[in-house]
Structures are given as C-alpha cells and as structure tokens.
Amino acid sequence: MVKLNSPSVGGVQTRGANRDDLRQGNLATLLEYVYKNTTISRSDLTAATGLNRSTISDLVGELVDLNLVSESESPQAGRVGRPSANVTISDSIFAITVVPRHHSTTISAVAMNGTVASRVRIATPIHPSPEEVCDAVERGIAQVRAELKRGSRVVGVAVVVSGQVDVRNNSVRICSMLKWVDVPFGSLLEERLKMPVWVDNDGSLACMAESSFGAGRGFSDIIYLFGGAGGIGGGVVIDNQLVRGSRGYAGELGHIRITDSRSVDSLGLTGTLEALVNRDDLAHALGLDDPEDDDLSRAILSATTPRAIRLIEKKIQALGFALANLVNIFNPQVILLSGFLQPLFQANDYSLLSKMRQNAVAGSREHVQIRTTELGGRILEIGGAQLAFTDLIADPARARFF
Amino acid sequence: MVKLNSPSVGGVQTRGANRDDLRQGNLATLLEYVYKNTTISRSDLTAATGLNRSTISDLVGELVDLNLVSESESPQAGRVGRPSANVTISDSIFAITVVPRHHSTTISAVAMNGTVASRVRIATPIHPSPEEVCDAVERGIAQVRAELKRGSRVVGVAVVVSGQVDVRNNSVRICSMLKWVDVPFGSLLEERLKMPVWVDNDGSLACMAESSFGAGRGFSDIIYLFGGAGGIGGGVVIDNQLVRGSRGYAGELGHIRITDSRSVDSLGLTGTLEALVNRDDLAHALGLDDPEDDDLSRAILSATTPRAIRLIEKKIQALGFALANLVNIFNPQVILLSGFLQPLFQANDYSLLSKMRQNAVAGSREHVQIRTTELGGRILEIGGAQLAFTDLIADPARARFF
DNA sequence: TGTATTTGTTGTCTGTGCCAACATAAACCC
C-alpha cells in the first residue's frame, strides 16, 4: 500500500521504496480489494486503483499464479462493452482462529472469503493453564484440519483473548477470564504448532472486523463498544487504521472514568463505564438469572416495571457520558454498539443520543451516528482471521503456508 | 512515503502506485528527513532509507536542483572513510503563520529550518470580525515579507486557531476567544491573499510540533495536554500520525468528563477536566491576579498555605483521572504536559503518576512516561509552519511558491 | 607511505508500469 500525502509526524522512521516494494504494494492493494469484496471485477479494480488495464492484467495474473485468487467469466449482463472478468478470493486458504473461554476453547478454520469451514469446541478444565489450552488447540486443529478438503492451505493461528495482550510479542498481559498473568502464549503455541501465531484482544479484533465487513464499512473513523458478561470492551479505528497503542493495550474503553461513583469494575477501578453499566445489574433488575443475550435484549426492550425502566435509563445516561468523552477525543463518524449495549441504545435511542450530544463539543457531536453492529456470533472468527491474513495480504508473493 | 504492512482496515480506498509515485515518495521521504533534522549527511540518509547510494545521490541532486536543500562539505571528522556531504534544508523557503488573539494578531515568517525570520503583531479591535483579521493579516504579511531577503519563497499561510476547526474546508466551527461561529476563514483569506491557506486547531498543531521537534521526538504514540487561560487543549499522535478525526475536531481533551462535579468548563460542560483544573482558580488561591505563566508556575512550585497546597493537590488528582482515561484509551508511550499543567506535574510528580496509575489498566500504565514539553513560546509558529510545509514535503517536485 | 575503510560517481542493467494499437464481446440502433 502506498500512502501519499501527510508525512509521518514524529521522529522520522520511514524507509525508502524500491521497484520491488512498488510491485509488492500494488499486489497487496489488489489482494486487499479482492479480500474485502470477496469478488470484484477486473474493471472495478482498474477504476479503484487507478492503475493501467494492462498492469491490472499482469498483477491479477500473478495473484492467480500464486493461487490466491481465481478468475471467472462474469455473468453480469446489462452493461455495454466487453464484460469484465470477475476476480474471486481463494476458498482454499484458511486461518485458524482460537477463542479460549472459561472451560472450553473454540477452534475454527476460516477461509479468506469469510466462511467458517469447520469449527470444534474442546472442553478444558475451568480456568485452564496455558499448557491445557495448548493441548486443546493442538487437538482442535487436528480435528478442524481433517475436515478441510485436500489442497487447503493454512496461514497460521490467531488467538482471540478477552484481556490485555502485548501484540509486540504476542503475550497475554492479563486475562481475568482465564486467570492468566504474563503468559507468552504466542511463543508457547508457536513452538508447539510450528506455524505462525498471532494474539490480540477481542475488542480490537471485533472492531476491525466490523470496520471491514460489518456496520463500519465505508467509515474511516469508528468507535466500537461491546458489552458482555465479562465487562465492556472496545476498539477504535482512526483513518482506517486500528488504534493499538504502543504495545497493543489501547482501546480499553470500558475502563474510562466518568463519575465519582464508588462502584468498581472488573479491574477494581471506580466510576468507570464498566462499573456503572454492567450486565448483571440489568439482568437482576429484570428478574433474569444468567440470561442468554437474546433474552436479556428482549427483556430490556420490553421492560415495564418502574425500577427496571429507571435502571435502564441510568445505564443509558452513563453510556451517554462515556460516548461523549470518546466523541470529544476522536471525532468519529460512527459509534457501533454491540452486546447488551445494543438493546440499551434501542430502548431509548433519543435519550442516549441527546445525553451524548449534551456532553460533547459542537463540531464533533453534529455528524456522529450511533449504530448497532451487523456481524453476529462469527465476529471474533472474522476478526481473528483478518489478523492472521494481514501478513499474507501485505506481501502476497512471499506468502508461506502450513 | 511508502507504507508497507498493515493494510487499511476499513472500506478499501487505497490507490495503486506507479513509478512516478515511487519517485515522489522517495523524494518526500528524503525531504522529510532533512526537514526534521535540519541537516543530515548523505550517508545517514542512505542508512535510514535503505536506498542505494547512487539513488540517494540522484534524489538529493534533484532536491538541490529544486532549491529545497543545499549540500555542503561536512566538517565532521574522526571517522574512517571518505567524509559524507551534509544535506541542509533550505533557509529561504518560508511559511507564514497567523495566530489571532483577543485584540491582536501575530504574523510570522518561519523558515523550513525552524527559525522565525520575521514577526509582527497587529492590533485589532477586541473580538475582531473575520474581515478585521483578514485586514490585519494582509498588512502583517506585507510587513513580514518586506523583511525577508530577496529570493525568499513562501509556501502559504497557516492559521492557528484556539477553537474547533473543520480541517476539510479550513473553516472555524467555533472559537470562543474570537467569538466566531462557522466562519470559513480559510476561504476568505485565500481569496484575499491568492495563496494557499490552511487552518487548524492550536492543540493539534502544538502536539505535532512537540512530536516532531520537541519532547516527543523518538516516540510514536503521544498525548499532549496544554493548560492556558482559555482552558485545556490537547492533541494526540498515534503511530506517528496526528489524530484529527473525521473533520478535524479530535483532541478536545479538556472536555473529557471525569467526575459528577457540577462545575462547568468554557463550553458549559460539567465535570470535565477543564472544569476542574483551571488556571483562574489556581491564580486566585495563590493570591495572583492575571499572572504571567512564569509567575504562576513559580507560585505553584513554592506554594505554602494549606489552602493553596490542598487546591493544587486536588487539581493533580483530577488531572490524574483524566490522564488515566487517556492512557486506557490510547496506551501511549509518553504524555507531554505544558502551560500551567507543567508546574502542577512538577509540584508533585509522584502524586500525579500514582493517581494516573491507580486508575489505568495494567498493561498501559506500566511504561507510560509523563514529561514536560520542550518547545517554548515558538511552538505555535513551528506547528503552524509544519502544517504549511506538509504539502511541499509530500510532493517536492510539484511545489509552488508565492 | 601504504592499507583499510567508507562514501561519491559513473555506466549498465533489470524490471515495472505505461501506452498505443488491436482484438473481443457485449449493448444499441436502424
């Protein structure tokens, strides 16, 4: 990818580019287009990239030779002129995604076209040790790969952790769900599997997925917030780039403080968004005991008791404060809400919007939208796969498979 | 600038690159190095960019032909081998910076090497109208340019506004200091001056300057906070890029809410950092009436009355909460404090650091530093000039002067 | 003074993307 304009601001550290980089960048750009669109015509690629027809022909040819994309006659009729061939992303290149939970770990094979070809859930002890998860992953991958058709290629493994991850060395700083502290899980797993492993935070990956394939499509500046049983996570995309921070801990949006309340969140911080807006409170007030997401959502939207309605309104107010903070800091185009934050928004979108606007600066509050997310239960698999495919897309010619 | 790796995350919008872009990008990279370092040897450029010696020779030659840099024998002795020629940024290319205040506007000519060659302050009526500022700028530029030596070239005008600026169209959304609302000042001035005009927020520009030439050098992820009489402004640099948001309103860090306090800030928002930590309160408690920055600073650092000490501590606590929020959101490497926030930090750095750490998540709080800024009174001129030079640096061959 | 080391210079070469001309395949038009 070649980025012109806006030179880097800090200490200069840009390297020069040679002819190889040029070719590599163009291949990457093309492959990214095909990946993001699953299938796209050659003429659209020409228009989008601004490259010459003959160049596109050459580059696509190379991607076909690399077995990364395939060309097919386009059945798209109705337009004057010679029909343009469709370029479709490979359906035989996979990322393995790993999502460890309290007492089970889910392993999936996700193709570049987004389909989950195979998925298994391996039970583990409660709060499994890193080794126990490694065992589960090893078994899971064997099972998952057995179901893939012959000739399938795997780029590596993406581990989606609900906790703080140092993305520079793929190690888990803290994961309360698994009770892990400073676990170099990436290295552990890499040694076992002899293939590349990437580890990242669930909120960041979900944000990335939603940005590329979900409700964030077409927006360059996005705030993503997810409310789950474990708390509130999130992610930020600025100028089409995921904000990771210096080590990858950025986007801990649940832990921003908004009030003096002494209620604490999952990390013991007081007055934070997560401390004020939590799932258990809501479920309890609505008379539910450990409900499924859908049940909680329905309950929130059809709440009738004054106490429940008051509580919901209170949560909406708190969420509004947090959103205002984020709007003031980022001036985003859109805020995406998922998990139980989604029904909160739907229960009284006017209230949430006005609370947010009340506490945001003039310019930023004016055009920001709040939306619900589009990707459902597969979001972590899609986000994890995207992480695993990143290197391949950045340098298609040098891709290695396992 | 060619950026490899990490493909854009959102809707794809990258264009392809051809050989011209390659050349342009390399010229830009080189010029940026020279600009950021003022002077740098050719061999250092070779090492930094990874380009071939002969290529550097060719590219630097082009920059010399364009009169953007000059080469000189290097007196740097002591090293084995043929001495490498020094490349120095031009001292005859200028940006005009404009900083409008309550009742005067300062116009400066800033060279690419950072020196302020000429500066005038033109008095205006209190709360001047856009036209009145235009008049002042027109007169000021004439005066400033008269002092420049023959052969000087000007790239354009950068207006530094203490308020919210829509950078897409260079218009001022709100500036309370000037009492402006929705003023398309960039267009107005451009029409008058017949040269390019850029407008941006003071906090963002100061952050950029500090990042490139001040205490932020060498860091890629920076939070900048400035405390002045008008309130608290700021800026954010992520991955060496200034965070501007979708319209340029990002970085309103003074308006993030941290408590339930009902005290209001300059925009009427309650419980925000700016509402809690303000200059007038401090000056008053220290028995000062509209003090200069230096006097206030000294007073803060030598406060003795219990009331003053208590107030300072209270401000430090509030600042700590705000910093924790920013750390949780951005995971920065360094936080830069300036204005009256600087003596607050120096008065009790331990207190500020621990308050921040207490409220930040584990990973992010561990390696973050708090520092004071390095650029003094010239910071807005340097930042403004950097804005004005951006286009020139991004495409040196196509530069136009006025 | 000679050698090692580093950097600048020059001419040649490779390969990437552009371009123009032609081929191809659809819609459109009478």
Added chain:
DNA sequence: GGGTTTATGTTGGCACAGACAACAAATACA
C-alpha cells in the same frame, strides 16, 4: 440482423527509477 458504439482484455514496445558493480576519492590508522 448487420453495422455501430462502448468497454474491456491482450500484446509488444518503451521509458525510467532504482540496483549493482567498478572505480575514484578522501579520510583514519599502522
């Protein structure tokens, strides 16, 4: 239904940016 229009794929030649190798130049060091 054949000619025209429009858009896209294909091909061969071309321009030019950057790499490379060989040589020259200028320093430190023994």
